[in-house]
Structure formats: C-alpha cells, structure tokens
Amino acid sequence: MRLSRYFLPTLRDNPKEAEIVSHRYMLRAGMIQQNAAGIYSWLPMGFKVLKKIEQIVREEQDRSGAQEILMPTIQPADLWRESGRYDDYGKEMLRIQDRAERDMLFGPTNEEMVTDIFRSHVKSYKDLPKNLYHIQWKFRDEVRPRFGVMRGREFLMKDAYSFDLTEEDAKIAYQKMFLAYLRTYKRMGLKAIPMRAETGPIGGDMSHEFIILAETGESEVFADKKWENVDLEAAGLSYEDLNGLNEYFEEKTSIYAATDEQHDPGAIAEDQLMTARGIEVGHIFNFGTKYSKPMGATVQNKDGDVVPVEMGSYGIGVSRLVGGIIEASHDGDGIIWPEEVAPFDIGLINLKAGDQACDGACEKLYADLSAQGKDVLYDDRDARAGEKFANMDLIGLPWQVTIGPKGVANGMAEVKNRKTGEKHEISIESAMEKLAA
Numbered sequence: 001m002r003l004s005r006y007f008l009p010t011l012r013d014n015p016k017e018a019e020i021v022s023h024r025y026m027l028r029a030g031m032i033q034q035n036a037a038g039i040y041s042w043l044p045m046g047f048k049v050l051k052k053i054e055q056i057v058r059e060e061q062d063r064s065g066a067q068e069i070l071m072p073t074i075q076p077a078d079l080w081r082e083s084g085r086y087d088d089y090g091k092e093m094l095r096i097q098d099r100a101e102r103d104m105l106f107g108p109t110n111e112e113m114v115t116d117i118f119r120s121h122v123k124s125y126k127d128l129p130k131n132l133y134h135i136q137w138k139f140r141d142e143v144r145p146r147f148g149v150m151r152g153r154e155f156l157m158k159d160a161y162s163f164d165l166t167e168e169d170a171k172i173a174y175q176k177m178f179l180a181y182l183r184t185y186k187r188m189g190l191k192a193i194p195m196r197a198e199t200g201p202i203g204g205d206m207s208h209e210f211i212i213l214a215e216t217g218e219s220e221v222f223a224d225k226k227w228e229n230v231d232l233e234a235a236g237l238s239y240e241d242l243n244g245l246n247e248y249f250e251e252k253t254s255i256y257a258a259t260d261e262q263h264d265p266g267a268i269a270e271d272q273l274m275t276a277r278g279i280e281v282g283h284i285f286n287f288g289t290k291y292s293k294p295m296g297a298t299v300q301n302k303d304g305d306v307v308p309v310e311m312g313s314y315g316i317g318v319s320r321l322v323g324g325i326i327e328a329s330h331d332g333d334g335i336i337w338p339e340e341v342a343p344f345d346i347g348l349i350n351l352k353a354g355d356q357a358c359d360g361a362c363e364k365l366y367a368d369l370s371a372q373g374k375d376v377l378y379d380d381r382d383a384r385a386g387e388k389f390a391n392m393d394l395i396g397l398p399w400q401v402t403i404g405p406k407g408v409a410n411g412m413a414e415v416k417n418r419k420t421g422e423k424h425e426i427s428i429e430s431a432m433e434k435l436a437a
C-alpha cells in the first residue's frame, strides 16, 4: 500500500478526550473514529488489525473443535422472557420495537438465542458434545463508555456456547476453551492470566476472567508473583488428551490469581502477592442448566430419560483486544505491534520522493518484498524526514526500512526494528534478504 493513496488520517496532537494511551494512539494513528459515545467506525488500518485479531480467535476456536455460526444482532424479546432475563437485564439492554410493535432488542450476549437454536434440533445425547460460536457485534448501553474501544457500547465479541450431557463433560468443554484462550492470547503476544471471577448476570458456579496486566486496567487484581514466570505454552497438548487437559487446567488454576471481588487476603502470603491493574480480555462461564431448564433445551440420555443439557458460555472481547494490545505494547513514540497482529509487516520510507535514485530503489524494494508475500506500507509522500519517521513510529509496524539520497548512492538502506529500536545500515540486497525471511 502506498501511503499517498491510503486513508490514514493521522493526528499530530493528542486528542483531548482520550484519557489512556491506547485510545490516544488509536485516534492519532487514524484507526478509529467516534460516531457517538462508545460507538466507533473502524478506518482502514484499525479495521485491518481488528480482522487479524478476529482471525486468530477464529483459528483457535476451530482448532479446539468449536464450530462457527452467525446469529443476528437483533433478537426477539420473547426469548429473553423465557429465561427470565428480559426484566433482570435493566438499562444496559437497548430495547427496540419493530413496526408491528413487537418488542425486540440489540443483543448484549446470545445465551437465549443459541439455546433456542439448539433445542430446535438436538434431542439425543448422541449428538453431544457441541460447541457453537460466533463473532458478532454486541450492544450494551454502558453507564460510562470510556477509554475508546476498551469500554464501548457497540463492541465486537466472540461468544461460544457449549452443550453437554453431564457436568463432567461440561467441565471438559470448559477446559478446552481454557486452553484455547491461553493459546489465542499467546499468539497475539499477550500474557493473559486466568483469574477466578464472579459470574454476574450470566450466572453459574465456575468462572474465570482472562486478564492482561496494564497500569490503565479498569480492575484491581491480585496474583501470585509466580505468574511473572509462568509459561503458558502448551505446545503439543492435544484437545483429545483429556488427562493432559485436566492437568494443564489444574496446574494453571492452582497458582493464585483473583479479581477484586474474589480476592481472599488470607489465601496467600503477603510477600508472595503482586497487586496490579488489569484489562479483562475474556470471560468464561460454566452455568449448568440455568438456561436449558427454563427454555426446555433437553436431550434423551442413555436410559431414555429426558434431561436439560449442561451449558457454558465463553466470551472474548475482540475489539477490546485492539486497545488491550496497545496498552501492553507501546512506548512514548507510538504503538509497537506484535508481528501476528501488525497491520503491515514493514514500513518503507522514501526520504526523498521525486529523487530518481531513491524512487527507483524504493519501487524495486516495494515490488520485491510484496512479491515475497510481505505486506508493505510504502511512504512515498513528499514530506519532511522527521515527519515520516515520527509517523512510522506512531503506527508501530515491526520493521522500518529507509532509503535516502546519501545511502542509495552506495546501494545502502537503514533497517530498524521498532521494538528494540536497533538500527543497521546495510546493503539494499541484505535488507531484502533480512526482511523477506
């Protein structure tokens, strides 16, 4: 992509309304635009990152055996009357009437709807287990939408729902999601700590929040200092290996970590405890028959008895993750994207657009890197060097390569790693080799 043609409305100054760094950088890097409180448009570069995060979430859900569906954003109120949540949910739910004055709502979550889909088709234990998920926009009329996409009113969530015959099977489903979540965050360059959590309006008896540590986090969290060194890697662990899965789950959940509401000061020695702030990027629940019972989602078991199905639900804040990743990975100059979610792999800076030698070398490198499958943002604009460097640092692509009139005469370019700040003056061919690897 040539920057001269790209819709990247960057801002030089800090927008006044942005209180935290991710919000500030997302606005400054031209990733989003607010249309109303807590409601955003995603501009090309922001949308690209959102899609990359969504794709990682999707791949790890699929790998765990969950199946993707797509449910609508608008739901009939009657489903929520069946579960009893229509009145409970309060003002956070956006209620709408259609032209026939039927009560509808913009979905804040989908337990009721997915239970309705399930009960229409599944009648026997032989069709279990099942795990259905979708990635869809949600609406919650939050009292205080703030921090940009971190606490929006409209936000993108991945929500999965598991259906099992027995409590033991439901626990296996829960453990599979637990592993899938830790793999998902790890791929994004994040360390998310699973913490015992409250179940709130979703209900149930077992629940974990996945929290990334960041100074600007909304919740206070308490964790064993051991977490600083815990390796969440579970390479090679198969979703079919139920013993391995259980061991992994027991091991990770035995290291103390709790949110504010769940913290028990007596549970851990003072000098072993780390207090921090965190961002909740996922939340999983096991809630048994809370929805299946009132909504009549039943199956026949082996003995021919008709029993309500055991359920769980599993959410990931896909749009929140864009902000969360920036909170976890930035410096004073801008964003530092982890490679897996970076909007482009490489930023190519032409220090003297219009100069024949610079243009020629840049065009060739741009074409060659692109041919190698690299996604390059080429700053071909006629602008000052300082502005170009600052802009590239702000948008935070993992690699920068700069070609200027002095170096090009000797066939040289400068390659910079955004994360480490390391710069090397090397030949354009070596730059090509290094960056195409």
Ligand code: 5CA
Residues within 6 Å of the ligand: 108, 109, 110, 111, 140, 142, 149, 150, 151, 152, 153, 154, 155, 157, 158, 159, 160, 202, 280, 281, 282, 283, 284, 285, 313, 314, 315, 316, 317, 318, 319, 320
């Ligand atoms: N039905 C369950 C699981 S599917 C559920 O809705 N859980 S939740 O309420 O905890 O939301 C799941 C995730 O969505 C949260 O962990 C958080 O990362 C994200 N999320 C929740 N509210 C917002 C919001 N207002 N803005 C951005 N992300 C949010």
